């Protein structure tokens with residue numbers, strides 16, 4: 090015997106979610122809870138929803154009227170060959186067609202409007218929620234999947250909450266009306282026809298879970314595809330440099346095939362559901378016809394009664410079937426909703442206190458007190474008992490080999506994470522008692538990998554302080570030694586820098602970042618290996634601007650380059666997340682421990698003699714090295730570049746700033762948001 094049950098079970102299997110998709114499945118949520126969760130987004134639109142439902146039901150009514158007019162045309166015009174009734178009937182036809190068209194237009198527009206408004210509210214609220222989450226969340230999650238949820242899964246919720254509700258209400262209304270009619274016609278037969286309802290319910294229940302699981306898999310696969318796209322295209326230079334194009338295509342193909350399989354599985358389950366529902370429906374009708382024929386033969390019912398009953402029954406099963414179909418849509422959409430709920434349920438690990446201590450402009454006294462730290466979701470501490478303090482206006486260098494915990498400490502200072510034990514204070518206040526926004530307003534950062542937006546140079550500098558004037562931006566650019574290259578750009582300050590600033594060189598990006606930090610004018614400065622991605626010459630060039638930026642601020646500088654660290658007031662040497670020594674450059678050299686060893690190693694490398702291993706040794710710097718003398722920061726033998734001169738006030742728009750240079754006015758800065 091053919092194992093029908095086994096085949097059916099295989100066909101409706103939702104698949105195993107633990108295979109090789111790149112993103113995890115979201116936890117299951119009941120449809121009732123999904124409604125409760127998302128209805129508030131639809132509540133302000135409820136009256137419009139009602140109007141579109143009314144319009145939706147008027148359309149079929151008008152169509153019914155059209156059918157009735159056809160009957161009148163046949164009975165009153167065609168059969169009696171009486172032309173006098175034709176004109177009013179034709180006018181009624183036209184009116185109905187016009188009415189259907191207008192209502193159809195209004196209904197379609199209204200449905201789209203309510204749907205899009207709902208989507209807009211939901212999407213922006215999910216995005217706003219993402220903005221509140223801590224960095225730890227973004228460290229753990231794959232960006233492609235988040236994008237897929239924000240763009241794809243929110244649409245699924247719309248079909249659940251708006252279209253789903255509308256279809257549900259309409260079908261339920263029809264069921265109540267037609268079921269009532271059945272009871273009026275013959276209550277006994279009506280009771281028999283109701284017997285199929287539990288079977289409908291049972292089938293829906295059996296399928297619902299599978300449809301939801303299969304649809305969840307479809308959504309998860311969509312997240313995996315987006316993840317591969319984001320990771321692969323985001324790292325295009327790496328992919329091409331290492332010839333990984335085919336491997337990446339292979340990775341994408343794997344996820345795409347996974348998506349195809351998941352979609353086919355979901356379709357299979359959905360498509361099996363309909364024949365099951367039809368089968369139950371036919372069994373119901375046959376039972377009624379049998380029971381009706383029996384009543385007819387025993388004279389308890391007329392033929393007219395039976396026909397009317399069957400007609401009303403066919404009207405009832407229509408919406409019942411529609412409700413069944415709707416459940417497949419609802420459960421498919423529920424899978425998307427679960428993925429959004431999972432995002433919305435994420436709580437920021439770093440939260441503002443209910444009553445933050447007002448900070449204003451901080452003096453910049455930092456104390457790190459016995460701090461331990463472990464990244465969320467990991468097993469080991471990466472910082473152990475870290476303590477040091479930094480007084481206002483001083484420079485502290487954090488040094489140590491890669492992985493020692495320097496950047497982690499910087500992240501704690503920015504309060505992107507909270508210490509697992511111990512505390513960090515600013516001007517005597519625990520960072521956890523401050524409003525993170527107010528704390529960060531007191532800190533300017535320059536990182537190893539400069540973060541630039543795809544906006545104009547001016548807007549990127551202005552990101553440091555949105556209310557900075559054009560003059561302040563130019564001043565900052567000059568002080569950061571950036572003006573020289575900015576004015577040579579095709580549109581000067583209005584030149585867009587491309588995604589992540591890729592149209593600028595590494596050194597240029599760093600100088601824009603320094604200008605941004607200058608414009609922020611914060612009392613605390615956090616420099617995370619700002620010269621690490623630059624070659625020796627570019628690194629030398631930004632030392633001068635950097636010193637100007639550091640002057641008078643509490644600076645925490647993370648540096649592999651011990652020559653930069655040597656200028657600091659104190660050096661904190663980390664190893665495996667512990668401070669192994671700290672003190673001034675001279676103290677640490679005298680102590681003759683790890684730092685002294687590392688320094689002599691670097692120093693020796695730096696002064697590698699000609700004729701050594703390198704055929705073209707790095708030339709000795711002209712004059713004393715920059716780290717040896719605070720006065721000396723001039724790498725240009727041909728006289729000081731413009732950024733060393735006091736910036737002369739530039740009368741905006743006067744044209745004086747043009748200096749006779751060809752091309753567009755490079756000093757002119759378009760307002761934020763686009764060129765003037």
Ligand SMILES: Nc1ncnc2c1ncn2[C@@H]1O[C@H](COP(=O)(O)OP(=O)(O)OP(=O)(O)O)[C@@H](O)[C@H]1O
Pocket residue numbers: 228464467471489490491492493494495496497498
């Ligand atoms: N987001 C993270 N989640 C989990 N562990 C992390 C995370 N970031 C860093 N770590 C771990 O914390 C430790 C310290 O890393 P950190 O980046 O602070 O070192 P670092 O001294 O700044 O290194 P480098 O000089 O190479 O930048 C490392 O062992 C690293 O693996």
